[in-house]
Amino acid sequence: MIHKTSLFLLLTLTLLLPLHAQAGTVEIPQTGQVTSYAAGDDGAIQTGVAWPNPRFTDNGDQTITDNLTGLMWEKNAYKGNYDKAANGVIVGTFTWQTALDTAAFYNNISYLGYSDWRLPNINELKSLLNMGAPDQSQWLMSQGFTNVLNQPYRTSTSPSVMVNMADGGIANNLYSYAWFVRGVKPGVVALPETGKETCTGSDGSWRPCSGTEDANLRMGIEWPEPRFTDNSLANPADLTLLDNLTGLVWPKNAGLAGKMTWQQALDFIETLNNANYLGHNDWRLPNLNELQTLSHAQYSDYFKYHAFLNYQLGYYWSSSTYVKNPVGAWVKSSGTFNTSWFAKTSLQYVLPVRAGGGGLTTPVINWAEPYDIVYGTPISAVQLNATADVEGTFVYTPVAGTVLDAGTHTLNVTFTPSDTARYKASTKTVTINVVKATPAITWSDPADIVYGTALSITQLNATADVAGAFFYSPASGTVLDAGLHTLTAIFTPADTVNYTVAAATVRLTVLKANQTIVFPAIATRSVRDPDFDPGANASSGLAVTYTSSDGTVATISVGMIHIVGGGTAAITAWQAGDANYNPASQTQILKVTGRPSKRPVLTINTLADGTVTSSASLSITGNVGGLNKKDTLTISIANNGTTTSVPVQFAVPSGNFSGVFSLGDGENVIEIAATNRLGTTVDRRTIFLQVP
Structure with a gap:
């Protein structure tokens, strides 16, 4: 171990000037470790952007949004993979190609309503990790995810780069599982690109990109050019490198000391600070997230040859403890994304770091997605209601009072903290949906009309509060039947972007018409x-x-x-x-x-009503009088209510008639009717047949 006294003597030989630094493009989130295992470790310092609370939001559609990164993930972390030959999803681990094919399959079927799913790159997948949890799969399922396997999961960065959801380690594995993601909106932090530039096959050789690989999509914030600023170029005494992507400052010499244990590494950092190394006393052992920013997916030797001096081949200590077995700590492989853990008593390399860009903290802006508004409603404090965790001022775009067209819009806010010595300005965006307005139609019930009156502008006279055209049903010129009718007006606005089609009805009474x-x-x-x-x-x-x-x-x-x-x-x-x-x-x-006509005069001769006879055959004679020459006389004869066809002889003009009736046992009713144009005359007799 290097002694503090000798190191101090070495450092005093260098003339130290102020550090040249600027804020980074991306911010690094905390690792999740809150327990300290030694002074100066990750749990004690907890550097990085604090996680939002809640960290995740269940969208209710089998997706979950990470509020830290803004990425949307499948809620179900394992359902199977797409088999191209079978054209369907099957159970099992994923090869590199089946993982890419599954993403394409999901997009073809608009899986869960979206068609922009992809295999996450290494930065996206490892952003889910909580290094304060011993089992990543269990922790993620406690946050609402389902079927998170404690197995390696693939990334789109390389055919073999995996994240192990058992403990969070990153390693190479040819067969593993896949979990798909899509980009939605900005989160608290923005993830950077991985640096991947070309597509490779499982054997590492170059091949054309499939369209869904990291090198093709390049998701994340683009790296600044140059990535690092060598501060010694402006000040030969400032032997540091400013990472323009993260704002972190590293010693240009990546081999300040030889290998040492984890505790010795923490003690070494304390020695640097006591010696005010390179003019600063805020050096620290980087946590795992900070250390992983020194990875390049395309070139394993990028940092060795393009930035640092004495960059060692092997592993570098992080300040993050391996909480699954706290006797160990996390290390990162130099030149790759791979991480592992070693016993804290093992010997590894050390690379200090400190905050650059003046060490300014980014305020946390809280701004919920506003509720939908109707076109014509100016945006106001109801929508422009962001808050921050420190004092400051907000500037919104668009400004209050702006009337937005119907559709989805992005609202932006820039927050300037009052304490600019400790905090830096930050921005946030939300989306708002402006719903089309419904035109207001004015149309009163028309006055009654009389049948035969055609509909016209007198009745079809609706108006709207915006420009447009009316279509009426029934149409103008229609003649409606008498009664109560409903008239309908369909209004199509001229501005169909901001207004919906509207309808209105009135009632019209059509009165019956008089006739002559x-x-x-x-x-x-x-x-x-x-x-x-x-x-x-x-x-x-x-x-x-x-x-x-x-x-x-x-x-x-x-x-x-x-x-x-x-x-x-x-x-x-x-x-x-x-x-x-x-x-x-x-x-x-x-x-x-001419002479008036009379009703017939009907007379039944000789036979008295109530006559008793023992004869079953009875002859009846009579006379019909009061006839005109033009009269046509009709005589009907009925017996006991049943009409019987009985021949009747009728003499004109004397009017005499005769007929023979057949009687039944007991009472018989004989009825004779005579009818002319003026009516009918009826005469009845009741005859009793007495059987001997």
């Missing part, structure tokens, strides 16, 4: 005239019926006037109306010259 009867005067008729058509017509076109006020003068038969006898009768033409017309009538006087 055209009934010409009836000329004087004679009793000998034939039946005739009165000649009345209704303006509605509906059929007309007739009535006669005196049936002894005239009757109505099938729409014709039938002369009965001399005299005067009022003939009324009548139209009863229908669903659309009111009733109407018109009367004309009919005068008939």
Whole structure:
């Protein structure tokens, strides 16, 4: 171990000037370790951006969003993989190609409603790790995920780079499982690219990219160019490197000391600080997240030849304890992403680090996604309501009072802290959905109209509060039946981006129309005239019926006037109306010259009512009087209510008739009826047949 005294003497030989530094592009989150196992370790210092609370949000659609990174993951971390030959998902581990094929398969079927799934790169997958948890799979399932296996999971960075969800280690493995991710929105931190530039096969040889690999997608923040600033170029005494990606400052000499135990590494850092090494006393042993930023997915020797001097081949200590077995601590392989753990008593290399960019802390901005608003609503403090964990001012874009078009918009806020000596400005975005507005239609119930009136702008006169066109149903020019009707107006706005199609209805009553009867005067008729058509017509076109006020003068038969006898009768033409017309009538006087007709006079001769006879055959004679020469006499004969066809002899003009009846036992009712144009005369006799 290097003695503090000798190191101090060595360092005092160097003239130290102020460090040239600037804030990094990305921020490194905390590892999750909160328990300290030694002074100056990860759990004691807890450097990095604090995790949001809650860390994860279950979206209710079988996806979970990591609020730290903004990435959306499958809630179910293992369902199987896509078999290209079988064209379906099968159970088992993933090869490099089946993992890529499964991502493509998910996108083809819009898995869970999305078509931008991908295999995560190494930075994305390891962002899920909590180095304060002994079992990553159990911890992730406690956060809401399901089926997280304590097995290696693939990344898109390389055919063999895996993250072991048993303890969080990173190693190479040809067969492992896959868990798919998609990018959604910015989180508390932004992840950087991995540095991968070309696609390789399982054997490490170059091959064309499939479109879903790390080298092709290059997800994450692009590395600045140059990645490192050699501060000694501006100040020969400042033998440090500023990482322009992270803002961290590292000694240019990556081999300050030889191998040492973990505790010796912590003691060495204390020695550097006591000696004010390179003008600073805030050096620390990097935690695992900080140490892993010194990895390049394309070139294993990138940092050795392009940045650091004396970069050692082997493993470097982190300040993060292996909590599954606290006798060990995490180390990172130089030149790769691989991590492992070794007993703290083993000997590994040491690379100190300190915060660059003035050591400014990024404030945490809390800003929930606003509720939907309707087009026309200016954005206000209801939506622009971000808060921060320190004092400061907010500047929003768009500004309050802005009216946004319908659709999804991004709201931005820049927060400037009051204490700029300790905190730096930060930004945050949220999305807001502006819903299309519904035009307001004004349309009152129209006044009643009469049947036959065509619809017009008098009724179809709706208005809207924005420009557009109306479509009416029923259309203009339609003649509606009488009754209550519903009129509908469909309004299509001219601005279909911000307004929806709207509809309105009103009620219209169509009254029945009046009709008139055209009934010409009836000329004087004679009793000998034939039946005739009165000649009345209704303006509605509906059929007309007739009535006669005196049936002894005239009757109505099938729409014709039938002369009965001399005299005067009022003939009324009548139209009863229908669903659309009111009733109407018109009367004309009919005068008939000639002798009036009479109802027939019917007489049954000799046979007295109640006669008792023992004969079953009975002859009846009678007379019908009061006939005109033009009368047609009809006689019906019934016995006990049943009409019997009995021959009747009738002499004209004397009017005498005779007939023979068959009687049954007991009471028999004999009924004789005579009918002419003026009516019917009936005579009855009750006869008792007494059987001997």
